[in-house]
Amino acid sequence: MIPERLKKWIIVLFISTLAMGLSACNNRSSDNSHAVIRFGISSAPVTLDPLQATDATSARINRLIYEALVEFGKDDLPVPGIASWQALSQRHYRFKLIKTSWFHHGKKLTANDVRATYKEVLDNKNASPQRNIIAHIQRIEVIDDNTIDFFLSRNDPLFPAFLTIGIVPADLLVKHHPFNNQPVGSGPFKFSRWPFEGQLFLQRVSDGLTVEFLQVKDPTVRVLKLLRGELDIIQNNLPPEHIAYLKQQKGIGFISRPGSNYTYLGFNLQDPLTGDLQIRKAIAYALDKDKIIQYALGNAAQSARGFFPSRHWLGADLKAYDYNPDRAKQIMQMLGYSEYHPLQLSYKTSSDPFRIRIATIIQSQLKKVYVDMDIRSYDWGTFYGDIKKGKFQLYSLTWVGIRTPDIFRYVFHSNSLPPGGANRGRLKDALVDQLIEQAEQETDLQKQAQLYRQLQQRLNKLLPYISLWYEDNIAFYRDNIKAYQVSDDGNYDGLIMTQKLKGSNKK
Numbered sequence: 001m002i003p004e005r006l007k008k009w010i011i012v013l014f015i016s017t018l019a020m021g022l023s024a025c026n027n028r029s030s031d032n033s034h035a036v037i038r039f040g041i042s043s044a045p046v047t048l049d050p051l052q053a054t055d056a057t058s059a060r061i062n063r064l065i066y067e068a069l070v071e072f073g074k075d076d077l078p079v080p081g082i083a084s085w086q087a088l089s090q091r092h093y094r095f096k097l098i099k100t101s102w103f104h105h106g107k108k109l110t111a112n113d114v115r116a117t118y119k120e121v122l123d124n125k126n127a128s129p130q131r132n133i134i135a136h137i138q139r140i141e142v143i144d145d146n147t148i149d150f151f152l153s154r155n156d157p158l159f160p161a162f163l164t165i166g167i168v169p170a171d172l173l174v175k176h177h178p179f180n181n182q183p184v185g186s187g188p189f190k191f192s193r194w195p196f197e198g199q200l201f202l203q204r205v206s207d208g209l210t211v212e213f214l215q216v217k218d219p220t221v222r223v224l225k226l227l228r229g230e231l232d233i234i235q236n237n238l239p240p241e242h243i244a245y246l247k248q249q250k251g252i253g254f255i256s257r258p259g260s261n262y263t264y265l266g267f268n269l270q271d272p273l274t275g276d277l278q279i280r281k282a283i284a285y286a287l288d289k290d291k292i293i294q295y296a297l298g299n300a301a302q303s304a305r306g307f308f309p310s311r312h313w314l315g316a317d318l319k320a321y322d323y324n325p326d327r328a329k330q331i332m333q334m335l336g337y338s339e340y341h342p343l344q345l346s347y348k349t350s351s352d353p354f355r356i357r358i359a360t361i362i363q364s365q366l367k368k369v370y371v372d373m374d375i376r377s378y379d380w381g382t383f384y385g386d387i388k389k390g391k392f393q394l395y396s397l398t399w400v401g402i403r404t405p406d407i408f409r410y411v412f413h414s415n416s417l418p419p420g421g422a423n424r425g426r427l428k429d430a431l432v433d434q435l436i437e438q439a440e441q442e443t444d445l446q447k448q449a450q451l452y453r454q455l456q457q458r459l460n461k462l463l464p465y466i467s468l469w470y471e472d473n474i475a476f477y478r479d480n481i482k483a484y485q486v487s488d489d490g491n492y493d494g495l496i497m498t499q500k501l502k503g504s505n506k507k
Helices: 004-020 030-035 056-065 111-122 170-174 219-228 240-247 277-286 289-295 325-334 353-367 380-389 406-412 430-441 445-462
Strands: 036-041 070-072 078-080 083-089 092-097 137-144 147-152 189-196 199-204 210-215 233-235 252-257 262-267 301-303 343-350 371-378 394-399 465-471 473-478
Touching: 036 219, 056 189, 056 199, 078 083, 092 111, 111 137, 111 147, 111 170, 219 233, 219 240, 219 353, 219 473, 240 252, 277 325, 277 353, 277 371, 277 465, 289 301, 289 353, 289 465, 343 353, 343 380, 353 371, 353 394, 371 380, 380 394, 406 430, 406 445, 430 445
Parallel strands: 036 210, 036 233, 343 371, 343 394
Antiparallel strands: 070 078, 083 092, 092 147, 137 147, 189 199, 199 210, 233 473, 252 473, 262 394, 262 465, 301 465
């Protein structure tokens, strides 16, 4: 059976195809269709500058364009990327380039480029959102073309884990090159062209294969384009009925993996309403996360209590705000709210229909505990800009690729307000700051982990975020796509090895 909404869109898409000729509008040639993999995304990248990127799509695409000193292994601990390292002392690390890399404009990547990249991030004038993570770098010295030393202002046993920023060429930094829309890296893909916000072309260095990232906001249209062969791969941000439908289609393959990306509900703590801890507690008790996971996510997610899953080395045993609408009502009544005098709040989200659907379920659940939530949806750029500026009461987003505890400074330290950090809710708590700083100064990893667990207990008490879930990652692809894989953080690294067999597979 085809879902009713899908039937409607099939008719709409069929008519629009006849009228407009969809295959022509995307500037594609059928003659070389085997050399282009068309990857459907729900939101376009904001910037292709790895020193400035904070949104998920930008980060995932930048991983393909740029190389980093350090990557992460399966145990979420750092492993060599293009460099290995040695701790010469508790405040002195030496990195050695272990592979020969060439930037896409023909220059060899050297230690000087590493130094220039990190100096650029550390420069206050550039307002890089990555700066606070590595602000304890005191000095950087180039020893030779392949060796570079980092000197720290404090002890840090986890320091290598923070050197995951994509390396950019020093010669172009000096020229103030616009990396945001003309990236030059040394990764497996190089920039080809970016005709408009929702269409980006990268070329694989190894064989010239082109990947077209095409923004298709509506998940139903994304599914239909996959079925018609106008897209080759789509990943995540699909409602459960679309997932179930695609799994039954001939010529469509899929792959899924449990995820580690952390979805949360965020609050503006400077707002007189959402800044009230009792209101935040009432909202936490009012949310039936299991129902949202079941009906909006098709059970393709695991309920979350904090940033890190329990299997992570930083996982904490946090008090759960289990679904308890009666307790939520009691709190709201104590605050003077009732069915006849509900609390009025606004919730901002992107215009992605899947995210609007989740917002609508949250709206329905909160209404039962005397909260009238107004949903305000915007295009991604406007929505994300408002969140960074603190222009919201409630919102929901997902942190992707979180591996290390530096996220706590970046998100919750009082000195990490945007654009220099991601303390978007404007949390100011002396104990939070103190625990972050104590943990950062601890040289014993076990003691450091204990301090971070205490910090998580404090954050769980203050509720700047309500933890929601870790979404599974699932990709669907045409049957002439081979070797694509998904990761636990939903990155696009699978495209490095993916092949597209020659010939059209359009219906």
